Amino acid sequence: MLMIALTKGRLEKASLPLFEKNGYGVEKLKNKGRELVFQDTKKDIAYFLAKAPDCITYVEHGVADVGIVGKDTLLEENCNCYELLDLGIGKCQFIVAGLSDCDLWNMTGHIKIGTKYPRVARQYFNQRGMDVEIIKIEGSVEVGPLLGLCDGIVDIMETGTTLKENGLVVFDTVSEISARLIVNKASFILKKEEILTLLDDIKSKEA
Ligand SMILES: Nc1ncnc2c1ncn2[C@@H]1O[C@H](COP(=O)(O)OP(=O)(O)OP(=O)(O)O)[C@@H](O)[C@H]1O
Ligand SMILES: O=P(O)(O)OC[C@H]1O[C@H](OP(=O)(O)OP(=O)(O)O)[C@H](O)[C@@H]1O
Structure with missing residues (x-):
């Protein structure tokens, strides 16, 4: 069995x-x-x-x-x-996203990333040599940048509808899922x- x-x-x-x-x-x-x-x-x-x-x-x-x-x-x-x-x-993707007016890659100072996937996010930003604070969120991750909890997110995108309807844009693709x-x-x-x-x-x- x-x-x-x-x-x-x-x-x-x-x-x-x-x-x-x-x-x-x-x-x-x-x-x-x-x-x-x-x-x-x-x-x-x-x-x-x-x-x-x-x-x-x-x-x-x-x-x-x-x-x-x-x-x-x-x-x-x-x-x-x-x-x-x-x-x-x-099928979907891991992406880095945020508000369109946020220049995440050129930000100076303390950068905060909201995600349900802290290990994946940590590894991604470490590989880019960026020291960021990872904030664990359990869901509705797109709300984070909208309300100022974080500057960017690492989350799953399938159709892109959730990002679009919340005014967020993709900054990078992390991996295919x-x-x-x-x-x-x-x-x-x-x-x-x-x-x-x-x-x-x-x-x-x-x-
Ligand atoms: N649009 C999508 N959003 C989230 N996960 C997706 C999507 N498309 C495919 N998946 C896959 O489906 C799996 C389960 O997602 P699902 O949304 O059912 O549960 P969850 O959001 O991870 O957990 P919860 O039960 O807390 O809602 C994910 O781990 C991912 O591999
Ligand atoms: O690109 P899309 O097709 O819009 O799908 C992506 C959305 O789906 C997942 O959330 P889910 O519906 O699982 O809810 P959650 O935020 O509570 O995890 C994921 O975290 C995104 O928010």
């Missing part, structure tokens, strides 16, 4: 078609209430829903054999597991065949 941790929310919705179109029985996941653990109706697989960093924790501890998590979370958290597949879903399939290291030895079958089933057939 394989146990799969799915990131709740956007990635959960984007992952379901990958399973569905390849003969997996995920209808209970599609029509769920508050239930969080589901048995596949066609395969010997169980799925459960968790927040992205918790998916990593469950996979690292071997409670889940496999997880589906965004590259953003993998870059932010230390993940001691195998990243085996780019699923090509949940998509959902990845991660695997517990011991599971990859003990359940190799099951895992390789899953990988083969759900990897993009167009490639």
Whole structure:
């Protein structure tokens, strides 16, 4: 039996078609209430829903054999597991943004950056040789520069609508993001065949 941790929310919705179109029985996941653990109706697989960093924790501890998590979370958290597949879903970018009248790169003095991803932001600004203060924000990150909490943000952009509607512009792209399939290291030895079958089933057939 394989146990799969799915990131709740956007990635959960984007992952379901990958399973569905390849003969997996995920209808209970599609029509769920508050239930969080589901048995596949066609395969010997169980799925459960968790927040992205918790998916990593469950996979690292071997409670889940496999997880589906965004590259953003993998870059932010230390993940001691195998990243085996780019699923090509949940595509977006890490960007640096701010108000259009802010010249972030030529600012002198104390620079403040708001982000949900302090590690990614710290690494980015360190690489540019910029000493900035990182302020951790849990969501609605675009509000930070608007209200003067910070000069710039490091956040996810998908369509660009949230930035645009809040009067912010992109200063730089940090990296591309998509959902990845991660695997517990011991599971990859003990359940190799099951895992390789899953990988083969759900990897993009167009490639
Ligand atoms: N527009 C987007 N905004 C945020 N994440 C996106 C977007 N598009 C794809 N993703 C991916 O989806 C994952 C989950 O995002 P989602 O918005 O569902 O939850 P979250 O905002 O990270 O957490 P929370 O449950 O606190 O809202 C992200 O980690 C990222 O990999
Ligand atoms: O480029 P867009 O298509 O507008 O998407 C980007 C927005 O989506 C995410 O926020 P989310 O909706 O997850 O809400 P949050 O701010 O509470 O994390 C992200 O943090 C951006 O704010």
